[in-house]
Structure formats: C-alpha cells, structure tokens
Amino acid sequence: GDARLTGRFLELHVRDLTEPEARSFLRAWYGAVEAQAELGRAPEVAEKLAGEGAEDLALRIFTEDDPRTVSLRDLATNPLLLQILCLVHRDRKRLPERRVDLYGECCTVLLQLWREAKGMPVVLTAAQAQKLLQPLAWWLHTQGRKEAATAEILPLLAEPLAELGRGPAEGRNLLEAIRDQSGLLVNVGPAWAFLHLSFQEYLSARHVQDQVVRAPELLAALAGHFGETWWREVILLAVGLDNPSLFEPLLAALVRLETLQRDVLLADDLLRDASALTPRPLLAALVEGITSPPERYHALRLLRAISGWDTEGRFAVEPLLADPDPQVAGMAAELLGVERAAPPRSRRHGPMPGEERRNEVDGTVLLYVPGGEYSLGADDISEQEKPVHRVVLSPFWIAKYPVTNEQYGRFLAASPGLREPAYWSDKQFNQPEQPVVGVSWAEAQAYCRWAGLRLPSEAQWEAAARGSDGRRYPWGADEPTPELANFGNREGRTTPVGSYPKGAGPFGALDQAGNVWEWCKDVWDAAVYRGRDGERDPVNGGNVVSTDVDTAVRCLRGGSWPDAAWFLAVAYRNWFGASYRRRNIGFRCVSLSVPEP
Numbered sequence: 001g002d003a004r005l006t007g008r009f010l011e012l013h014v015r016d017l018t019e020p021e022a023r024s025f026l027r028a029w030y031g032a033v034e035a036q037a038e039l040g041r042a043p044e045v046a047e048k049l050a051g052e053g054a055e056d057l058a059l060r061i062f063t064e065d066d067p068r069t070v071s072l073r074d075l076a077t078n079p080l081l082l083q084i085l086c087l088v089h090r091d092r093k094r095l096p097e098r099r100v101d102l103y104g105e106c107c108t109v110l111l112q113l114w115r116e117a118k119g120m121p122v123v124l125t126a127a128q129a130q131k132l133l134q135p136l137a138w139w140l141h142t143q144g145r146k147e148a149a150t151a152e153i154l155p156l157l158a159e160p161l162a163e164l165g166r167g168p169a170e171g172r173n174l175l176e177a178i179r180d181q182s183g184l185l186v187n188v189g190p191a192w193a194f195l196h197l198s199f200q201e202y203l204s205a206r207h208v209q210d211q212v213v214r215a216p217e218l219l220a221a222l223a224g225h226f227g228e229t230w231w232r233e234v235i236l237l238a239v240g241l242d243n244p245s246l247f248e249p250l251l252a253a254l255v256r257l258e259t260l261q262r263d264v265l266l267a268d269d270l271l272r273d274a275s276a277l278t279p280r281p282l283l284a285a286l287v288e289g290i291t292s293p294p295e296r297y298h299a300l301r302l303l304r305a306i307s308g309w310d311t312e313g314r315f316a317v318e319p320l321l322a323d324p325d326p327q328v329a330g331m332a333a334e335l336l337g338v339e340r341a342a343p344p345r346s347r348r349h350g351p352m353p354g355e356e357r358r359n360e361v362d363g364t365v366l367l368y369v370p371g372g373e374y375s376l377g378a379d380d381i382s383e384q385e386k387p388v389h390r391v392v393l394s395p396f397w398i399a400k401y402p403v404t405n406e407q408y409g410r411f412l413a414a415s416p417g418l419r420e421p422a423y424w425s426d427k428q429f430n431q432p433e434q435p436v437v438g439v440s441w442a443e444a445q446a447y448c449r450w451a452g453l454r455l456p457s458e459a460q461w462e463a464a465a466r467g468s469d470g471r472r473y474p475w476g477a478d479e480p481t482p483e484l485a486n487f488g489n490r491e492g493r494t495t496p497v498g499s500y501p502k503g504a505g506p507f508g509a510l511d512q513a514g515n516v517w518e519w520c521k522d523v524w525d526a527a528v529y530r531g532r533d534g535e536r537d538p539v540n541g542g543n544v545v546s547t548d549v550d551t552a553v554r555c556l557r558g559g560s561w562p563d564a565a566w567f568l569a570v571a572y573r574n575w576f577g578a579s580y581r582r583r584n585i586g587f588r589c590v591s592l593s594v595p596e597p
Contacts, residue, residue: 016077019062025079026054029086057089072102075196080183084109098273099233100240103202110182110195123177124164130203132160132174133185134210137194137203141234142221146200147193150175198233205237212246219246223253239274247274252281255290255299267298268431268496271305279309286316293325297501300331305433305496310335326508327501330356330400334365354507357397359591362407362451366397366591367464367507374463375470377529378571384526385571389533391459398456398464399588400509401497402435402516403447411447418446422581433496435516435586441554441578444519444587453589455521457539458573460590461557465513465570467506472569474505474512480565485514489562494584509588513568516586517556517576524553524575552578560584 017025030050035043061076072095075081088105089095096102112126124132135156140148150172157171166174175192179185184195194200208218222238225231239247251270271277282303290296300317303309310317320332333356351357351368358365371394378385405424409432412418422438423429429437439447441455448454456464465474475484484503486495498510505512512518522528522540532538540555556574559567561584566572576585 014079017079017082018077022076022082023054023058023062025082026058026086027051029083030054030057030090033086033090053090057086057095060089060095061085072099075198078196081106081196087114098240098275100202100205100237100273100275103198103237107184107199107202110184111178115181120181123181124174128164129178129182129184130206131164131210132157133178133194134203134207135160136192137200138207138218140194140200141204141231144230146197147188147191149191153192201233202237204234205241208234208238209241209246216249219249220253223250226254236269236273239270242275248278248281252285255282255285255295255302267302268305271302272431277306279303279306279313282306283309283313283316286320293323293328294501296320296323296325296328297331300328300335301496301498304331304335326354327504330365330508331498337363351395356400356508359451359453359589362403362410362453364403364407364451364453364589365400366589367400367509369393369396369398369460369464369507371395372468374459374466374468376459376462376466376571378472378569381566381569381572384573385529387529387533389529391463391532391538392534392536393459393463394537394592396456396460397591398460398507398509399453399590402511402518402586402588403444404432404497405430405434405436406432408436408439408447411450415446415450418443423583426583428493429583431496433498434494435497435511437494437516437583437586438581439585439587440581441519443581447587448589451589453591455519455587456590457537458520458522458555458557459538461512461518461520462570464507464509465505465558469506471506472571473503474509474570475503480513480568485511485559485568486561487514487559487563487565487568491561494561494586512558512570514559514563515561516558516584517560517574517582518558519585519587520555520557522555524555554578556585 027050030053031047034046034050034053061072072085076085084106085095087109088102092105096105107130108126111124111129112122115122136148136153139156140146153175154168154171157174158168161168161171161174175185179187179192184199186193186195194203208222212219222231222235226235235250239250254267254270282299285299286296286303290299300320303313303317314336317332317335320328321336321338323329323332351370353368353370355368356365357368371392373390373392375388375390377388379388408421412420421436421443424438444455471477473480473484478484480487482490483500485500494515497515500510500514503513504510525540528540553575554577556576557570557572559572563584567574576582
C-alpha cells in the first residue's frame with residue numbers, strides 16, 4: 001500500500017478532462033450503455049435516449065450557473081468520478097439536487113453497488129466503509145491536510161473497527177481493500193488521501209452527524225470555523241444531512257457570531273441547504289435578548305427566509321418594533337408587514353427624515369427625504385462629476401432597497417406577456433430576496449408605473465445617498481469594507497437586499513453602494529453639471545442624439561458587486577444603453593407623495 005511502483009513498471013497519471021473532453025465522454029458513455037441496455041431496441045431509439053441523457057447531464061454540470069455546482073464541475077474533470085456521475089444520473093434519471101445526497105450516492109456506488117453489479121465480492125458495505133473512513137476525514141480536515149501516512153491513520157481507526165467487530169490488525173488491510181475495490185482512497189506516494197476533497201468534506205460532515213450526541217464539542221468546533229473557506233462545504237453539508245439535532249444547536253451558536261454578520265451569503269446558503277429548517281434557534285436568540293443591534297438585525301434577516309416563521313414567532317418579533325436601532329425596528333416591521341410608528345412630533349410637523357411608509361401595491365418600504373438644498377458632484381473623480389454644485393429638491397420618498405426578485409415576480413404575474421429578466425432562471429441571481437437584475441431601463445420604468453412609483457432622478461438618488469453633509473459614501477467618509485457593501489467580486493454574485501446594515505445612508509436606505517448599479521431617469525450627458533448650480537429638481541432629458549427609450553443612453557448610480565471600491569462613491573456617475581440587461585444592473589423606486597396612514 002505504501003510502496004511506489006518499482007523500476008520495472010511505468011507509472012502514469014491521468015490528466016484532468018477538459019470540458020469538451022468531458023462532454024465527449026458523456027456522449028460516448030451514454031451511447032455505449034443505451035446501445036446495450038435492451039436487446040431488440042431500435043438503434044434510433046437508443047441513439048435518442050443516449051443523446052437526451054448526455055445532454056441533460058452536461059446541462060447540469062456545465063451550464064447551470066450556480067456557485068453550488070462548482071464542486072460538481074470539479075468532480076467531472078476526473079474520468080472515474082465522471083463515470084460515477086453518469087451511473088447515478090442514469091439510474092435516477094437526474095442527479096440529486098442537493099450536494100449532500102449526490103455525494104452520498106456516489107460513495108454508495110463506489111464502495112458497494114459497482115462491485116455488486118459485476119458479481120464481485122464486497123469486503124465492507126458502503127455504510128461500514130463510510131463509518132471506518134469518517135474519523136480519518138474529520139482528522140484530516142481539522143489538521144488542514146489532504147493526506148496522511150499509514151502510521152497516523154491506523155490509531156484513528158481503532159474505535160470504528162471495534163464497532164464493526166474487527167480487530168486493530170485489520171485496519172491496514174481494509175484501507176487497501178477500499179483503495180483497490182472502490183478508488184475512494186488513493187495513495188499519494190507513501191501517504192493516503194481521498195480521491196477528491198469533496199469526499200473528505202462529505203465524510204467529515206457525516207462524522208459530526210454521527211458523533212454529535214456523544215461528543216457535543218464537535219458542534220462547537222464546527223461553528224468556530226464558520227466563515228473559513230476550508231470549512232465552508234463541511235458546514236453546508238452537515239446542515240444538509242437529515243439530523244435536526246445538528247441544525248438547531250449549530251444555528252443557535254452561529255447567530256451570535258460576528259462572522260455570521262460578515263458572511264451573509266454563507267448564512268443564506270446555510271438556510272438553503274438545511275434539511276430540517278426551523279425558526280426555533282433564531283426565535284430563541286431573539287427572546288433571550290441577543291445584545292448587539294447587528295446580531296438582532298441578522299437574526300431577523302435570516303428569519304425572513306424561513307417560511308412559516310410567523311406561526312410561532314410573532315411574539316419574538318413584535319417587541320422589536322420599538323427597538324432603538326432603526327435598522328432592527330425596520331426589519332421587524334417588514335417581517336410583520338406593518339409600518340413603523342413615527343415619533344409623535346412628526347404628526348404635527350410632517351414626516352421626519354428617514355420616516356418609513358409602505359407602498360400598498362408592491363410592499364416597497366419608502367423613506368422620507370426632506371426637500372431643500374443638496375450638494376452634488378465631486379472634483380476628485382473625473383470630469384463628468386465636475387463641478388461640485390448645489391441643487392434644490394422637493395421632498396420625496398426613496399425605496400429602502402432595490403426592487404427584489406420577489407417583487408418583480410408579482411409584477412410579471414400581474415402583467416401577462418412581459419418577458420422575464422435576463423437572469424430570471426439563473427440560480428445565482430434569482431433568489432427571492434436578491435435584487436432583480438437583467439432588466440432594461442424601459443422594464444424598470446414599466447415596473448415603477450405598475451407600482452405607482454417612478455425611477456429616481458440622478459439628483460434624487462445622490463441626495464438620498466449623500467444627505468446634507470456632502471459625505472463621500474452613504475455611511476460617511478470611511479473607505480468601503482466587506483462589512484459595508486458587496487463589491488470587488490468578493491461574493492461572486494448579488495447579495496440579498498439589506499445584507500449590509502452598517503452601510504446605511506443618511507436616511508436609512510441600504511445597498512446604495514455596491515450590489516447592483518441602479519437605473520436613474522436621466523438621459524446621460526457627461527457635461528450636464530456645468531451651469532446647473534441652483535437648479536430646482538433637475539432631470540436631464542436633452543443634449544443627446546436620441547431620447548428614444550430603447551436607444552438613449554441612461555444614467556446609473558451606486559456601483560455593483562464585481563466593481564472596485566472607487567465606483568461606490570455616491571458622486572460617481574455611470575451610463576449604459578437603455579436596452580442593456582446585465583447581471584449587475586437593477587433599480588429602486590421613488591415617490592413624490594405618500595398618503596398619511
């Protein structure tokens with residue numbers, strides 16, 4: 001097992017398959033299998049089935065733009081693992097949607113079913129072999145390693161060997177049997193390793209599941225690694241296993257971690273992958289009084305993603321309507337579908353800056369921006385932001401968040417015949433609380449008309465993000481960080497709206513820096529600021545070749561998820577053709593008047 005081949009043998013290593021090679025493999029594999037599947041089947045029928053099977057599997061592996069399929073594409077570069085994917089796919093007519101189920105089936109095929117189908121003896125069943133390998137996988141992962149020597153491994157096998165009724169002396173022979181009969185274990189020189197890191201991650205998660213009752217410290221260890229790239233898959237796979245006793249205490253531990261507030265996408269994936277989703281840990285944390293506003297805010301934000309939370313959870317959320325932190329109170333109001341109570345004085349003197357109202361048509365939360373003079377532009381970005389100047393704006397209300405996929409879906413349902421956004425079926429961008437992307441300027445306008453709202457002018461957008469103090473970013477003068485906004489391609493996609501409460505603007509609007517560029521009403525003019533000083537409610541619609549809806553160049557603001565930090569300055573101006581439907585372009589709405597409740 002530990003010896004390398006002698007000089008009489010030529011040692012060869014199979015290189016990874018490229019995507020075209022893997023696609024060719026799928027066609028060849030399905031062609032051969034379907035041709036032999038049933039004697040007497042017409043060749044054209046076998047050919048049709050083979051083509052459909054290969055194309056469906058290729059679509060799942062290579063075409064679906066979901067960050068959770070990255071590991072699947074990685075598996076497909078290995079010829080042995082690609083064949084296992086083929087076997088699972090053909091047997092089930094599809095691949096399991098959840099990675100935890102896919103890895104489980106792959107292990108079963110490798111460790112047992114493949115040999116049984118060939119009439120060959122099986123030394124250990126799949127369940128027995130996994131029980132033997134789980135402590136090894138966990139130990140390797142805790143050490144930050146992918147391989148280990150025999151002398152390091154054998155002591156780890158003593159307990160599972162005893163549970164299987166085997167003696168310590170059988171450890172090495174069983175490792176070699178697993179290696180030779182399944183390929184799930186391989187030799188890397190004198191060391192041992194798993195065929196692919198994904199199997200080490202999966203078996204580590206299974207180890208936590210099996211041991212959590214008698215070794216609860218494993219749960220604390222797992223929670224302590226939240227936010228670390230090395231442990232991301234182990235955590236997601238662990239919550240995907242069918243074990244409520246694992247998910248609830250794990251989420252209860254995570255909700256108090258600062259890393260949960262920073263890694264918002266991992267937190268969302270955690271809920272998406274969980275097999276036993278329950279709001280109880282979040283409700284318990286709220287009732288017990290988690291102390292910091294960010295903890296309360298993110299507990300509420302995660303609660304929003306769990307359907308049916310209000311059946312048992314209104315008692316925990318209602319007290320937070322009076323929370324002194326406006327972001328927490330606002331999120332509680334959103335969850336409960338009510339408006340936040342304004343201070344009594346606002347009933348005498350009109351709305352207060354940042355006061356909230358809810359638009360009845362689409363549920364948009366609107367924030368009050370008082371009228372008056374606002375400083376716009378900048379002298380230190382580029383010529384198109386010059387000069388700094390002042391404008392006079394009438395009071396208005398701006399949406400707290402960009403329009404979400406959930407809201408846009410209601411618009412589509414109410415407007416038969418409209419085309420879907422460009423990325424509507426893309427799992428990377430189509431989650432309900434993510435901002436809608438892939439909509440043109442005209443489509444954004446159509447949504448606003450349906451909702452009884454409108455697109456903001458450049459001046460309104462910048463005033464809402466900048467306030468009266470002329471700040472550089474919505475939150476102030478500090479340079480952007482991952483706690484303030486989604487930018488720099490750190491997340492690789494849009495984040496759910498409201499994920500960065502520390503990045504709130506002067507009136508409470510969120511996501512005005514990063515996440516998505518936002519369409520504005522104005523036609524683009526690089527020189528529009530010259531001579532504008534003192535104008536009232538400016539909106540540019542001239543000085544361009546065409547103002548046609550589909551051909552005019554329109555303004556956008558705010559920066560987006562793949563952009564560098566300097567795009568996030570509130571004064572930065574951008575433009576695109578009005579017909580563009582990109583994965584980093586969305587919009588938010590404004591209103592000039594909102595009725596008193």
